[in-house]
Amino acid sequence: MIAARDIAFAYPRGGFALKVSQLDVAPAERVGVIGPSGTGKTTLLNLLAGLSRPDAGTLSVAGTDLTALGEAGRRRFRATHVGFIFQNFALVDYLNAYENILYPYRVGLGLKLDSQVRERAHALADACGIANRLKSHPQALSGGEQQRVAICRALVTRPRLILADEATGNLDPETKEVILDLLFARAAEMEATVLAVTHDHDLLPRFDRVIDFSTLRQAA
Numbered sequence: 001m002i003a004a005r006d007i008a009f010a011y012p013r014g015g016f017a018l019k020v021s022q023l024d025v026a027p028a029e030r031v032g033v034i035g036p037s038g039t040g041k042t043t044l045l046n047l048l049a050g051l052s053r054p055d056a057g058t059l060s061v062a063g064t065d066l067t068a069l070g071e072a073g074r075r076r077f078r079a080t081h082v083g084f085i086f087q088n089f090a091l092v093d094y095l096n097a098y099e100n101i102l103y104p105y106r107v108g109l110g111l112k113l114d115s116q117v118r119e120r121a122h123a124l125a126d127a128c129g130i131a132n133r134l135k136s137h138p139q140a141l142s143g144g145e146q147q148r149v150a151i152c153r154a155l156v157t158r159p160r161l162i163l164a165d166e167a168t169g170n171l172d173p174e175t176k177e178v179i180l181d182l183l184f185a186r187a188a189e190m191e192a193t194v195l196a197v198t199h200d201h202d203l204l205p206r207f208d209r210v211i212d213f214s215t216l217r218q219a220a
């Protein structure tokens with residue numbers, strides 16, 4: 001599902017550079033990523049999602065060579081293949097929770113919004129315990145509720161790859177388990193791969209494999 005070789009990336013204005021010589025993730029594998037703050041975990045997720053492009057190396061995700069795609073191609077790839085749960089949720093302020101969940105369909109890019117998708121959005125919201133919050137805007141939601149909206153939005157397109165950046169960070173221990181169960185159950189149903197950055201070591205036994213980012217990353 002993911003094959004990265006000798007990828008290098010530096011932010012345009014400099015300051016931080018990332019090098020990863022090898023990362024392989026199998027289809028439907030559930031991988032946890034741990035590592036100290038500021039070492040580039042989010043930067044790597046951004047590369048895997050096609051939000052940014054490596055400066056060097058090869059990166060194939062779901063059979064697509066991401067280094068060969070321009071920005072529009074990567075945007076389309078992301079919309080159709082990737083569900084991304086951002087660390088800061090990245091919800092859209094002027095849209096209510098329901099509209100936020102369906103946001104991937106608003107930006108178009110080959111996704112068609114139909115009654116099946118709407119039903120799926122409601123089912124996900126129900127499973128995540130936010131069915132009664134769908135008319136609320138992000139600023140009226142708690143951190144945990146915003147997080148659940150972000151999770152529903154990442155799953156609603158039935159992506160091949162789910163990238164989660166601290167997806168359970170704002171939740172109490174019991175809810176963390178519930179949300180992870182939900183994420184894994186949906187991923188299994190869709191045969192989706194999960195790569196989740198977490199600082200939560202209690203959750204690590206739940207993953208098929210745990211990668212320590214400090215060993216993955218090369219000194220740049």
Ligand SMILES: Nc1ncnc2c1ncn2[C@@H]1O[C@H](COP(=O)(O)OP(=O)(O)OP(=O)(O)O)[C@@H](O)[C@H]1O
Nearest residue numbers: 011014015016036037038039040041042043044087
């Ligand atoms: N857009 C950007 N431009 C320049 N530098 C950036 C940018 N985004 C992040 N960085 C820097 O890149 C480094 C790695 O950041 P990143 O967010 O990938 O780390 P992280 O391991 O995910 O951290 P955390 O666990 O705290 O979320 C940091 O030093 C950060 O300041």
